[in-house]
Structures are given as structure tokens and as C-alpha cells.
Amino acid sequence: MEKITVKVFRYDPEGEDNGKFEEFEVAVEEKSTVLEILMQIYDTQDSSLAFNHGCRAKNCGLCVVNVNGHPRYACISKITANAEISPLNHLPLIRDMVFDRAPFFDYLERFKPYIVREKDPDTEPETLVQPPEHARLMSCRECFACLSSCPRYGYQDESFGGPLGFVKIAQLHYDVRDSLDRVSQAHKMGILNCVDCSGCTCISGIPLKQIVIKPFLGLLGKQQ
Amino acid sequence: MIETSCDLLCIGGGGAGITAAIVASEKGADVILLSKDHIGYGNTRIIGGIMAYGDLDASRQGEDFFRDIVVGGDYLNNQKLCLALAKEAHNAPVLLERFGGMVKRDSKGKISADVLLQVGGHTSPRSMLLPSTGPGVGQGLRYGVARRKSIRTLEKTIVFDLLKEGGKVLGAVCYQLTSGEIIVIKAKKTLLATGGGGWIYYPHTDTSRVSTGDGFTLALDAGAELVDMEQVQYIPFALTHPSGMVGIIVGEPMTAGPAGILKNVHGKEIISGVALKTRSQVSNAIILEAEKGNGTKYGGCLLDLKANKEHPQGKILYRHYAEGIFKCLNDLVKAAYGSAAAEWEEPWDVYPSAHYFMGGIVINEWGEVEGVENLYACGEVTGGVHGGNRLGSVSMTELFIFGKRAGERAAGEITGRDHLEVDKSLIDFQVERLRGMIGKRGKHRVIELKRKLQKTMWEKVGPAREEEKLKEGLEIFSSIEEKFQDITISGAYKYNTELLDALELRFMLPVARSVALSALARKESRGAHIRLDYPERDDRCWLKNIIVERDLTGELSVRARPVELTHLHPGTGSNSEK
Numbered sequence: 001m002e003k004i005t006v007k008v009f010r011y012d013p014e015g016e017d018n019g020k021f022e023e024f025e026v027a028v029e030e031k032s033t034v035l036e037i038l039m040q041i042y043d044t045q046d047s048s049l050a051f052n053h054g055c056r057a058k059n060c061g062l063c064v065v066n067v068n069g070h071p072r073y074a075c076i077s078k079i080t081a082n083a084e085i086s087p088l089n090h091l092p093l094i095r096d097m098v099f100d101r102a103p104f105f106d107y108l109e110r111f112k113p114y115i116v117r118e119k120d121p122d123t124e125p126e127t128l129v130q131p132p133e134h135a136r137l138m139s140c141r142e143c144f145a146c147l148s149s150c151p152r153y154g155y156q157d158e159s160f161g162g163p164l165g166f167v168k169i170a171q172l173h174y175d176v177r178d179s180l181d182r183v184s185q186a187h188k189m190g191i192l193n194c195v196d197c198s199g200c201t202c203i204s205g206i207p208l209k210q211i212v213i214k215p216f217l218g219l220l221g222k223q224q
Numbered sequence: 225m226i227e228t229s230c231d232l233l234c235i236g237g238g239g240a241g242i243t244a245a246i247v248a249s250e251k252g253a254d255v256i257l258l259s260k261d262h263i264g265y266g267n268t269r270i271i272g273g274i275m276a277y278g279d280l281d282a283s284r285q286g287e288d289f290f291r292d293i294v295v296g297g298d299y300l301n302n303q304k305l306c307l308a309l310a311k312e313a314h315n316a317p318v319l320l321e322r323f324g325g326m327v328k329r330d331s332k333g334k335i336s337a338d339v340l341l342q343v344g345g346h347t348s349p350r351s352m353l354l355p356s357t358g359p360g361v362g363q364g365l366r367y368g369v370a371r372r373k374s375i376r377t378l379e380k381t382i383v384f385d386l387l388k389e390g391g392k393v394l395g396a397v398c399y400q401l402t403s404g405e406i407i408v409i410k411a412k413k414t415l416l417a418t419g420g421g422g423w424i425y426y427p428h429t430d431t432s433r434v435s436t437g438d439g440f441t442l443a444l445d446a447g448a449e450l451v452d453m454e455q456v457q458y459i460p461f462a463l464t465h466p467s468g469m470v471g472i473i474v475g476e477p478m479t480a481g482p483a484g485i486l487k488n489v490h491g492k493e494i495i496s497g498v499a500l501k502t503r504s505q506v507s508n509a510i511i512l513e514a515e516k517g518n519g520t521k522y523g524g525c526l527l528d529l530k531a532n533k534e535h536p537q538g539k540i541l542y543r544h545y546a547e548g549i550f551k552c553l554n555d556l557v558k559a560a561y562g563s564a565a566a567e568w569e570e571p572w573d574v575y576p577s578a579h580y581f582m583g584g585i586v587i588n589e590w591g592e593v594e595g596v597e598n599l600y601a602c603g604e605v606t607g608g609v610h611g612g613n614r615l616g617s618v619s620m621t622e623l624f625i626f627g628k629r630a631g632e633r634a635a636g637e638i639t640g641r642d643h644l645e646v647d648k649s650l651i652d653f654q655v656e657r658l659r660g661m662i663g664k665r666g667k668h669r670v671i672e673l674k675r676k677l678q679k680t681m682w683e684k685v686g687p688a689r690e691e692e693k694l695k696e697g698l699e700i701f702s703s704i705e706e707k708f709q710d711i712t713i714s715g716a717y718k719y720n721t722e723l724l725d726a727l728e729l730r731f732m733l734p735v736a737r738s739v740a741l742s743a744l745a746r747k748e749s750r751g752a753h754i755r756l757d758y759p760e761r762d763d764r765c766w767l768k769n770i771i772v773e774r775d776l777t778g779e780l781s782v783r784a785r786p787v788e789l790t791h792l793h794p795g796t797g798s799n800s801e802k
Contacts, residue, residue: 013718029467031560036468042721047671050719054261054432055270057472057556059358062265075468076559094402095719101262102379102402114367115324124318127333130326130355138326138356138363171363175326 001027006037006079008049009086011093019093021084028079035063035074038085038097051097061141064088064203065097071145071203088148090162091155101144103155104164111161111185113168118179133211134174140167141204151199161189163200163208170212186216195222225655229410230256230376231638233395234631235383235439236417238266239620240603242365243319243627244415244591244634249375251635256409258378258398261434263369264362266419267604268623270432272473273357273549275320275327275620278313279350280337286310288347293618294792296345296502297582297611298751299767300452303790305609308589309618309625316624317352324371325364328353343616344477345502351617353549361620381407382727383438384658386414386446387646392597393446394646397654401724404717406658408651410644413598413634415591416443417627420581420604421735422456425686426678429578430462430473436728437735439605443585444734444780448593450772451607452583453735454742454753457614458576458687460506464522469560471577474553475527476616477506481541483531486510487571488518494525504613504752507576511687511754514575524575529568542568576687580619582610582752583742586771591630600634602626612751662723663715668707670725677704677729677736685740690756694744701737708733734780741782742770763794 003025011019024041035053042049054060056075063074066086074085091099105113146163147153153162161169166186173182194213202208234245237259245257257263278289290310294301317327317335330338335352342349354361369375380401387394387410395411421437422429429435440450461475480486480498486509488494495501495509510525519525532538545554545568558566565572584607586594591606593599603623610618684697708729714722748762749755768784775781 012716014716031466031468033468043671043675047669047722047725048714048716050721054265054434055430056427056469057270057430058552059270060265060432061359062261076556095716098402098719100402109370114371125314125321125327125335128321128326128329129331129333130329134326135355135360138360140363141359142363 001029004028004079004081007082007084008038008041010096011087013093013095021086032079033075034065034067034072034077034079034083034085037079038074050095061143064143064145066148071148073203088144090147090150090153091144099144104144104147107158107161108165108168111169111189112180113172115172115175115178116180117177128176131174131176134171136206136211137167137171137174139204140171140206143203145203146200146208149199149201151197152193159190160193163212165189166191166212166216167206167208170216183216183219187220191216192220192222225406225408227408227410228256229395229644230254231412232256232634233258233409233411233414234417235396235415236266236419236603236605237261237263237379238268238417238419238603239361239365239623240627241415241417242323242369243624244417244600244602244631245375246323246368246372247628247631248635249372251632253635253638255375256378256411257369257375258381258383258409260380260382260438261432262379263377264366265432266434267432268365269358269362271354271358271361271620272476273354274341274343274351274617275316275354276313276615276617277317277335277340277350277352278310279348280340282314286313289313289350291792292346293609293615294611296613296615298613298761299789299792299794300455300611300751300769300787302608303788303792304589305587307791308629309609309622312625313621315628316621319624319628320361320364323365323368325361326355328355341478342500344500344506345613345615355549357549357552378407382724383442384727385654386442387650387654388446389647389650391447393599397651397658399658399723399727401719404720406655408655410646412638412644413600415600415602415630415634416585416605417601417603418442418605420584421732422578422580424678424681424732424736425578426471428471428682428686430459430471431579436732437581438728438731439601440584440738441731441734443593443596443599443601443605444738444772444774446596446599447774448596448599449586450584450738451586451769452611452742453581453607453738453772454746454770455582455612455751456578456739457503457580457582457752458507458511459579460503460510460576461527461572461574462577463556463560464520464524464573464575466560469556472556473577473579474557474572474574477501477503478616479541479550480527481529481532481535481538483535483538485528485531487526487528488513489520489526490518502613503616507687507752508754510574510576515688515756520573522573522575524573526571527574528571533568580604580614582612582614583607589629590633591626592633600630602630612753661713661726662720664711664713666710666712668711670711670713670722670729673704673707673711674725674729674732677701677732681736681739685736685743688754688756689743691744694740697740698737701733701740705733737780738772741780742772745770745782745784767794
């Protein structure tokens with residue numbers, strides 16, 4: 001057991017400033033994680049600290065925060081001395097590490113974020129061959145890290161849906177049951193901004209460039 | 225304060241609540257879908273990726289599946305519920321896919337024998353893989369909700385209490401974390417789909433942090449009965465260290481593969497043929513071995529998977545772990561135990577972790593809560609389907625089958641005669657009680673009480689139980705209840721984390737007490753319930769369900785009621801009968 005200091009971003013919606021880092025002294029073991037430390041602070045020092053978590057196993061995507069400026073799963077990232085833990089970028093903050101997901105999903109509504117079929121299947125369960133890209137994209141954690149790492153995204157800018165927006169549209173594009181023109185939607189969502197940019201990363205390892213951005217740009221006649 | 229009304233209020237945004245909401249809205253009901261987390265989360269979001277389909281031979285009408293559920297559940301099941309589930313299981317993927325999810329198929333795009341797996345306790349291969357696991361299911365379900373504009377959603381909203389009058393439920397009073405608003409919902413019908421209570425065992429659980437058993441207590445307070453709350457499923461293979469990863473699932477019996485061996489610290493095999501055993505059989509073997517002092521320094525046993533790498537079927541399983549749908553589990557093993565363990569060259573230190581509540585609210589086949597008007601329930605919050613042990617892959621099926629049954633029934637029973645007149649003084653009373661908690665200054669920090677409860681659950685009401693410890697547990701719960709009257713809660717408006725903890729602890733306390741009282745009452749070992757002081761299953765005395773309810777003074781009372789063996793009874797069950 002060793003003592004280290006970590007810096008945690010605090011934002012109080014009922015306060016006067018836009019938030020600042022606060023230092024905490026915490027006890028760590030060899031494999032202590034960022035989530036463990038946030039929980040330790042919550043349990044033993046300050047239970048007004050707001051952060052999300054769900055499964056502790058990299059599955060739900062709820063605990064993702066910036067660690068030293070990079071998006072990480074808090075549940076499996078090792079804590080280090082003087083680490084700076086802060087909320088993801090470009091999103092409306094509610095309190096401390098917690099941001100509001102609603103503006104993104106409200107924006108997505110206009111793109112019909114669900115399967116639109118031409119006709120109902122004759123027999124169910126129907127015969128379906130699933131493209132591997134679809135299975136891969138449906139494993140998206142919706143953790144918002146890709147939006148945080150995008151140099152262009154801002155939740156108030158309606159001309160650009162950002163990488164998560166493109167992923168959501170691509171899920172439906174690869175879904176053999178869906179009948180809408182999702183390529184035009186990607187265009188409307190501003191995917192042409194992604195030509196010559198390789199800013200976004202997926203912390204779950206979904207190859208955004210290969211299976212989302214390049215194919216859409218290709219179908220829109222743009223080479224990367 | 226915001227006041228609104230609807231035909232049907234669905235409380236719970238996992239698979240069961242969403243299915244009920246969609247089905248009811250398609251029947252014309254005006255639905256509010258409320259979730260403590262986001263919609264499409266909870267434990268549905270983090271499932272490992274298997275769902276029971278039933279047998280391909282439809283002429284058997286689910287008879288074999290039914291028998292396996294009841295035999296696997298050690299005969300505590302409500303057989304009418306099991307029969308409904310087994311008969312309709314084929315409909316589960318149909319519903320999931322109508323909403324937007326997808327199950328794995330063969331190369332021709334069919335659900336065939338080629339893609340069905342045999343999971344422990346099932347006597348034939350009847351479980352499907354879900355290619356994108358929990359996130360795929362969660363997002364598919366969200367598509368389903370997004371498409372139905374008539375469903376109003378309330379996310380990050382916790383119920384404070386149900387509105388009740390003369391044995392009838394009339395809606396709920398809630399707090400929305402993200403907005404800070406108190407929301408009053410008047411509803412003609414209310415449905416509980418809040419999931420289980422695994423988080424009361426934190427950190428010894430692989431469930432989501434929202435699983436605090438809210439619906440059990442809401443139902444108790446409304447006059448419902450809970451059945452067999454002592455039956456908590458421990459998934460056998462969970463991590464024992466490091467501290468931040470304790471309790472995380474890394475497999476279940478099936479994933480031991482054909483050549484996996486489970487050993488004690490001395491290298492002696494403790495149970496053979498692990499892959500086809502039920503979860504309770506494997507967990508109980510580990511628990512009892514560790515009790516004998518044959519565990520590792522972390523208290524676990526050793527799961528050695530290495531021989532699978534040389535076994536024809538075992539190799540396929542290894543590939544699933546190395547690069548397929550179970551890769552996420554291997555990643556966790558690597559983070560905890562290192563590369564050699566993740567490559568199956570070294571055994572894994574494993575101990576069971578709280579995974580699923582078999583017990584819960586007493587319902588009939590249509591999800592109607594017995595004894596309470598206007599109240600329905602489906603999914604993990606209900607009891608009876610799984611008896612003393614849930615077979616792997618069946619809970620996913622249950623969400624859709626009983627979500628549909630309850631949603632249809634609730635919508636069908638809404639008539640023009642139902643009125644939404646709720647006595648204003650009743651609403652004001654509830655809202656004032658909730659407001660009274662915000663900014664309360666007392667002696668005790670809520671989180672300390674919550675952690676004390678969780679620690680007590682594991683140590684006194686955990687996997688290996690005995691009378692003395694259970695009584696000590698109940699004593700500790702009493703002291704927590706007393707301290708809970710004198711707590712401190714922040715006065716923050718938005719995202720008041722201490723208020724959330726307090727509201728959850730308020731639900732967790734009766735749940736903890738229900739589990740402990742039921743465990744104390746059942747003087748035998750059956751299903752997932754181990755009594756060190758009563759180590760045998762005793763069919764002569766204990767073919768009974770343990771029922772918990774509130775008595776007239778509001779105290780929890782416990783009684784035993786003979787199981788209704790409507791179709792199958794011990795002796796006719798065959799196969800795993802001893």
C-alpha cells in the first residue's frame with residue numbers, strides 16, 4: 001500500500017466557475033485502477049464526487065473518462081501518481097465527470113436511428129446473413145470516447161454528427177434489414193469533414209477508419 | 225416538481241421493461257419507460273452473449289427444455305411459469321430481432337443445429353450466441369424504443385415510492401438525477417422490471433451497479449409477496465484479485481470446455497465434467513472446498529483450461545476466448561493474472577460471484593403481481609421461473625417472453641373506466657418525504673452504511689451460510705437501519721449522488737433482510753442455497769417455497785408454502801436426479 005496524489009476535475013453546476021482540478025491523496029496497490037481510486041475518494045473522502053460506472057469489466061462503457069487527456073476505461077486503467085482524471089471533451093457537463101448524453105441522441109433522432117424495413121419478413125426468425133462489419137459495429141459501447149478524441153466535434157454544432165454519429169448510421173447501413181439510404185445521411189451528417197483527418201480513436205478497437213469513414217467517403221466518391 | 229400521467233408506467237430500462245413497453249405501446253397504450261440508468265442498460269447491457277432458443281424439434285413443445293429448467297432448479301420453480309417459457313422460447317429471438325438486435329446464424333443465414341450450443345444443465349444444445357453480446361442487445365433494444373414515438377422515456381430516474389391507495393398502485397414519485405427534478409407520474413397500470421439485487425454483494429458481484437433490488441422493495445411495500453429470496457446465483461468463475469477486479473466474471477461452466485479441470489490448491493480435481501454441470505453445482509463445489517481450507521491464498525480454486533488447447537472441441541472454445549465473442553473475458557484475465565493465464569498456460573484463481581436473483585416477486589403466467597391491483601412485473605425482479613438455480617442462457621429468453629406477456633396483459637386491461645384521480649394529499653405527502661431527504665444533516669455518511677451492508681451480505685449471508693452468521697447479519701442490518709434514520713445528504717439539486725445512495729440503500733435494506741430471513745428459514749441445502757449446518761437437500765420437509773411479505777405492522781414476515789408440483793415432481797424428473 002502506497003500513498004499517491006491524483007488530480008480530479010470538479011464541476012458544480014450550481015457553482016460559479018467552469019470547474020477546476022482538485023487534489024486527493026489516495027492509497028494504491030500495484031494494480032489499482034482509476035475507477036477503484038474514484039470509488040475510494042467517494043467512499044472515504046467526498047461522496048459528492050459524480051462519476052459513472054456500471055459493470056467494472058469494460059463492457060458497459062459508462063466509466064470512460066480522460067486520464068491525462070486521453071479517453072480510457074476507468075475500470076481497467078491503472079492509476080499512476082499525479083494522474084489527471086477529467087470528463088470527456090466536447091460534451092455538456094452535468095457534474096464533475098458526468099456529461100449529458102441526451103443532446104447527442106436528440107440530434108440523432110432526425111436520422112431515424114432504427115431499422116426501417118421495406119416490408120415485414122414472411123417467416124420469423126428470418127433467414128439473415130450478417131456482414132462481419134455489422135457484428136463489429138453493434139459491439140460499440142456508446143462510450144463517447146470517439147467524440148471526445150475528434151478534433152471537429154462539438155455537441156452544439158448540428159452540421160457535424162461526429163464519429164459516434166457515423167457509427168450509429170453505419171450500424172444501419174450494414175444491417176441487411178434496413179432500407180434507408182444511410183450514405184446520404186452520413187453526407188448530411190458532415191462526413192466530408194473527415195477527408196484527410198485521422199483524429200478519432202475507438203478505445204474498444206473498432207476500426208473506425210476502415211469500416212465506417214472510408215466506406216462512406218468511397219460511396220460518396222471521395223478517396224481518402 | 226413535474227406532474228405527468230400515462231396508461232402504463234414501465235419501471236426498468238433493461239430487456240424486460242423495454243419489451244413490455246414496446247408490446248404495450250403496439251397495443252395502443254400510452255407508455256412511459258423509466259430507467260435508473262440509460263434505456264437499454266442494466267444487466268441486459270453486459271450479458272455474456274447466450275440466449276436459450278429451445279429445441280429445434282417443435283413437436284416436443286418445449287417439454288425437454290421445461291424438464292431441464294425444473295430439474296436444474298431443484299423443483300422450487302413455479303412450473304406454470306416454466307411451461308410458458310419453454311413453450312414460447314422460440315419467440316425470444318423473433319422479438320429481439322423485430323426490435324433491432326440479431327442472433328448468430330449458420331453460413332446459410334439459418335438458426336440450425338450448427339449454431340446451437342449446449343450449456344451446463346441443459347440436456348441438449350439449445351442456446352444461441354448473440355454476436356455482439358450485451359452492447360449489441362442494448363443498442364438493438366434502443367432502436368426498438370426509438371422507432372416507437374409514442375413511448376416517452378425518462379432516463380437516469382430513480383423511483384422514490386409507488387403511489388398507493390387501498391391495495392391499488394396508481395403511479396410513482398421519482399427523482400431524475402440529470403435534471404434534479406422531482407417527477408410525479410400518475411399511471412393506470414405500473415410494471416416493475418427493475419432487475420435483481422446483485423450489487424448488494426459488491427464487490428463480490430459481476431452485476432451492474434444499478435442492481436440494488438429496488439423493485440423487490442417497491443413490491444413488498446405495495447403488498448406483494450417475494451418468493452425464495454435465499455436463492456442467489458453465484459457464477460462459479462470470477463476473479464479473486466486484484467482488489468479492483470474482485471468478483472468480475474470470466475466464465476461459466478460451459479466455458480470450462482470439454483477438457484477444463486477445476487482443482488483445489490493441492491491440485492486435486494474437485495468436480496468432474498464441469499462443462500455440463502449447472503452453475504450451482506460448480507459454485508457449490510468451489511465454495512465447499514474453500515470452506516474446508518483447500519482454497520488458494522485468495523480463497524479460490526484453480527480452473528485449468530490448458531488441455532482444451534489440444535482437444536478438437538476445446539480448440540474452438542479457445543479461439544472464442546482468443547479472438548471471438550469471449551475475447552473480452554480473456555482481456556480481463558490478462559489484466560488481472562497476466563499473459564500466461566490469458567493464453568491458458570496457467571490456471572485461473574476463481575471464486576463464485578453474485579450473478580442473478582432467482583427469487584423475487586410472486587407473479588402469475590401473465591406477469592400480474594399476486595395480491596396487488598394494477599401492478600405487473602417481469603424479468604429478474606420476479607421469482608419462480610428458475611427455482612433454486614437458473615440454467616445458463618435462459619434469463620435472456622425470459623426477458624422477452626415474460627416482457628411480452630406482462631406488457632400485453634397490462635395494455636389489455638387498461639379500459640376507459642380506469643381513472644387517474646390520485647388524492648392530492650397522497651402526492652404531496654410523498655413529495656414532501658422525498659424533499660425532506662435532500663439536504664438532511666445527520667451523523668452518518670450514507671456510503672459508509674451502504675458498504676457496511678454489502679460487506680455484511682457477503683460475510684454473513686453469502687455463499688456458505690449457517691444459522692449463527694445469518695443471525696449476526698440480521699443484527700447488523702438492524703443497526704444500519706437505525707443509523708439510516710440519522711444520515712447526511714447533500715443539498716445539491718442536479719446529480720445528487722448522496723441522495724441516489726440513500727434512495728438505493730432504502731431499497732437494499734429490506735432486500736438484505738429478505739434474503740437473510742429466507743436463508744435462515746430454509747433449513748436444508750438446495751439449489752444455490754448452502755447451509756453448512758444443514759448440508760443435505762431434504763425433499764421430505766423442504767419441498768417448499770419461502771415467502772416474505774410485510775405484515776400489518778410493516779415488519780417482514782416469513783413462512784414456508786409447499787411447492788405446487790403441477791407437472792413434474794422429484795422421482796419423475798430423471799437425468800441429473802441423484
